[in-house]
Amino acid sequence: MYSINEVADICNLSPHTIRYYDKEGLLPFISRSKNGNRQFSETSLDLVKLICCLKNTGMPIKEIKQYIDLCMQGPETSKQRKKIMKVHRQNTLKQLDDLKKILTS
Template structure:
C-alpha cells in the first residue's frame, strides 16, 4: 500500500512541508513517485522517516542524516559506517541526558527555594539560613 504525503504527515505527526524539505535535501532518495511526480510512501519509507526524525531530534545535522540515507541506499557495504554512526549518536545523547539531569537538579532546587520563599512570604529566609551556618 502506498501513502500520500498528507497521509504520512498525519501518521507521523509531521508537517507536509517538513517531509518535502527532507526530500529536497536528499534525505529520501528511496521515495517512489507516480508518473505525475506525486510522492508515494511505503511502510519502510515511514520507518525511515521515523529514524530521520529521531536523528534530527538528537541534534544531528541534516548533512549527516543525508550521509546516513546514502549509506542506507548503498546496502550492506555500509553496515559498519551506520553502526559507528549510531554508537556516536548514542554517546552524544547520553551526554545530552547527563546535562539535562544536571539542569533538572538545578531547577528542582530552585522550585524548593521559591516554594519556601512563597510560604514564608519573603526570600530573605534563605539569607538567614546561610548566616546561621
C-alpha cells in the same frame, strides 16, 4: 502506498517538512506517481520514522543525510552506520547527563 499527506499525519509532520527533507536529499528512497506525486512504501515510511527519531534526538540534517546515503548503498555500509549511531548515542547520553546536572543544581 502512502501519500505525502498520509505520511505527514502518521509522522506528525507537515507536508512542507517532508518536501524539505526531500529537497535536502534525505528521501532518495521514495518513488513518484505518473503525476509526479511522492509515494511512500511501508519501508520508506519506516525510514521517514527513523529520520524523525534521529532529528528528534538532535542529529543534524547533514549527519542524517550521510546515514541515509549509507543505507541506500546497502549492507556493506553497516559498520559505518553502526559507528554513526554509536557516536550519536554517546552525544545524546552526554546531553542527558548535562541536563540532569543542570536540573539538580
